[in-house]
Amino acid sequence: xxxxxxxxxxxxxxxxxxxxxxxxxxxxxxxxxxxxxxxxxxxxxxxxxxxxxxxxxxxxxxxxxxxxxxxxxxxxxxxxxxxxxxxxxxxxxxxxxxxxxxxxxxxxxxxxxxxxxxxxxxxxxxxxxxxxxxxxxxxxxxxxxxxxxxxxxxxxxxxxxxxxxxxxxxxxxxxxxxxxxxxxxxxxxxxxxxxxxxxxxxxxxxxxxxxxxxxxxxxxxxxxxxxxxxxxxxxxxxxxxxxxxxxxxxx
Amino acid sequence: xxxxxxxxxxxxxxxxxxxxxxxxxxxxxxxxxxxxxxxxxxxxxxxxxxxxxxxxxxxxxxxxxxxxxxxxxxxxxxxxxxxxxxxxxxxxxxxxxxxxxxxxxxxxxxxxxxxxxxxxxxxxxxxxxxxxxxxxxxxxxxxxxxxxxxxxxxxxxxxxxxxxxxxxxxxxxxxxxxxxxxxxxxxxxxxxxxxxxxxxxxxxxxxxxxxxxxxxxxxxxxxxxxxxxxxxxxxxxxxxxxxxxxxxxxx
DNA sequence: CGCTGCCTTGACACGCCTCAACGAGCGTGG
DNA sequence: CCACGCTCGTTGAGGCGTGTCAAGGCAGCG
Numbered sequence: 001x002x003x004x005x006x007x008x009x010x011x012x013x014x015x016x017x018x019x020x021x022x023x024x025x026x027x028x029x030x031x032x033x034x035x036x037x038x039x040x041x042x043x044x045x046x047x048x049x050x051x052x053x054x055x056x057x058x059x060x061x062x063x064x065x066x067x068x069x070x071x072x073x074x075x076x077x078x079x080x081x082x083x084x085x086x087x088x089x090x091x092x093x094x095x096x097x098x099x100x101x102x103x104x105x106x107x108x109x110x111x112x113x114x115x116x117x118x119x120x121x122x123x124x125x126x127x128x129x130x131x132x133x134x135x136x137x138x139x140x141x142x143x144x145x146x147x148x149x150x151x152x153x154x155x156x157x158x159x160x161x162x163x164x165x166x167x168x169x170x171x172x173x174x175x176x177x178x179x180x181x182x183x184x185x186x187x188x189x190x191x192x193x194x195x196x197x198x199x200x201x202x203x204x205x206x207x208x209x210x211x212x213x214x215x216x217x218x219x220x221x222x223x224x225x226x227x228x229x230x231x232x233x234x235x236x237x238x239x240x241x242x243x244x245x246x247x248x249x250x251x
Numbered sequence: 252x253x254x255x256x257x258x259x260x261x262x263x264x265x266x267x268x269x270x271x272x273x274x275x276x277x278x279x280x281x282x283x284x285x286x287x288x289x290x291x292x293x294x295x296x297x298x299x300x301x302x303x304x305x306x307x308x309x310x311x312x313x314x315x316x317x318x319x320x321x322x323x324x325x326x327x328x329x330x331x332x333x334x335x336x337x338x339x340x341x342x343x344x345x346x347x348x349x350x351x352x353x354x355x356x357x358x359x360x361x362x363x364x365x366x367x368x369x370x371x372x373x374x375x376x377x378x379x380x381x382x383x384x385x386x387x388x389x390x391x392x393x394x395x396x397x398x399x400x401x402x403x404x405x406x407x408x409x410x411x412x413x414x415x416x417x418x419x420x421x422x423x424x425x426x427x428x429x430x431x432x433x434x435x436x437x438x439x440x441x442x443x444x445x446x447x448x449x450x451x452x453x454x455x456x457x458x459x460x461x462x463x464x465x466x467x468x469x470x471x472x473x474x475x476x477x478x479x480x481x482x483x484x485x486x487x488x489x490x491x492x493x494x495x496x497x498x499x500x501x502x
Numbered sequence: 503c504g505c506t507g508c509c510t511t512g513a514c515a516c517g518c519c520t521c522a523a524c525g526a527g528c529g530t531g532g
Numbered sequence: 533c534c535a536c537g538c539t540c541g542t543t544g545a546g547g548c549g550t551g552t553c554a555a556g557g558c559a560g561c562g
């Protein structure tokens with residue numbers, strides 16, 4: 001009774017996440033919006049903590065997050081884990097696989113998420129027939145790339161507190177762009193250990209850094225909720241410049 | 252007398268770098284090869300240490316390295332610099348700008364380099380009319396993205412010596428793919444300070460790490476030349492797995 | 503009720519950074 | 533031709549930022 005209707009609602013709201021992100025940066029023709037909506041029709045829920053696709057896989061499906069949270073990650077020989085991207089609603093998981101043919105990393109859900117599975121041939125057809133949409137998808141992967149560059153700078157050249165603050169700022173802006181902010185707060189279903197793998201520090205030091213940021217009144221992260229009392233202040237502390245996200249500008 | 256002929260030779264050899272890279276991963280139709288060769292016709296030398304394009308620029312030209320070396324970099328407010336990518340022959344500098352519209356980082360040459368400048372409208376036209384080539388260019392930017400992910404893991408989870416060794420391995424494989432290796436040696440026009448900005452360490456520690464790697468007989472870097480007496484041994488030490496470069500496989 | 507994650511705290515070690523000084527190579531100008 | 537100044541590589545000393553190890557508390561859950 002309830003399940004079906006809720007899913008329908010979410011899907012509807014969802015077509016939004018991707019389209020909304022794209023529209024914040026470019027104008028989309030009505031028929032393109034329709035085509036994107038059509039793409040998102042077959043969505044399904046996936047439990048948290050499941051692998052959507054693993055390193056080495058070569059199956060042809062492309063995944064898109066409509067609701068929830070997922071991450072890209074790699075595991076090192078010594079068992080250390082590195083989370084190299086967070087995927088929020090509107091983000092493609094693996095456009096890679098449609099073009100590169102094989103995954104060089106894995107993707108897992110962090111919580112129960114609504115995921116679209118797009119057959120590879122649909123993407124192939126899209127590239128063949130719809131240059132405007134191809135461009136839009138390419139835009140998505142270039143924004144991902146820009147985000148990676150910023151993470152690299154973050155990891156290489158910023159001290160722990162600033163690095164973590166920068167991460168919270170980025171997520172704030174990305175969630176804002178797809179309407180997933182709740183006031184000055186957002187939902188982030190990560191343990192401290194997982195957060196550690198995102199910002200490249202040990203679990204212990206992640207804990208201490210979080211305390212430091214809370215003590216300074218910049219940001220708090222408790223019970224899977226991030227609270228940012230003053231975004232501008234946090235952004236200044238983090239030296240955060242949202243330009244690399246390419247949101248809210250004309251193409 | 253000599254200059255012109257040399258340039259001609261290089262350009263010819265050059266069309267190679269991009270095409271060779273692509274062909275290592277996919278089959279190209281003859282007409283696509285011809286089109287790519289045509290793209291590379293107007294190449295020019297640029298001195299070392301020059302910015303090809305700066306952060307915030309929105310001019311429409313896309314650059315391609317045919318010969319030489321360039322890098323992507325960002326400067327932080329406190330003056331620290333982070334080099335987020337090295338561009339070897341066959342690499343595009345800023346496909347970004349054709350799709351995203353604005354640069355979120357800068358690009359500079361590291362030595363005298365042969366650079367192709369492709370007007371934006373040529374790229375636009377290509378996306379509109381030639382899906383196979385569009386796919387090839389997209390492939391390039393996805394490989395760049397995969398490389399960034401690996402750099403992120405490198406920076407976040409590997410100790411200094413292994414990190415640097417991993418970097419030398421990557422460059423070895425990339426240069427091999429475009430035929431720029433000289434035996435077990437390759438040319439790398441970087442100062443230790445610039446190398447430090449690549450691997451995210453201080454100049455002093457870069458120096459000490461280089462000494463350690465040399466002492467162990469794994470790799471040496473002197474007078475702009477990297478020598479790798481045994482690649483397999485170095486790769487094992489670095490935990491290097493070239494899969495993420497997506498060279499030498501079928502698409 | 504006892505398990506099992508997860509968060510938290512303390513103590514300690516070490517990797518890496520910073521500051522500082524010196525030497526080698528090299529182009530420049532006297 | 534040599535003196536100078538520059539950049540770059542090298543080395544030493546000292547400090548601090550983070551990692552590691554270990555133990556205890558708390559909540560959720562079977």
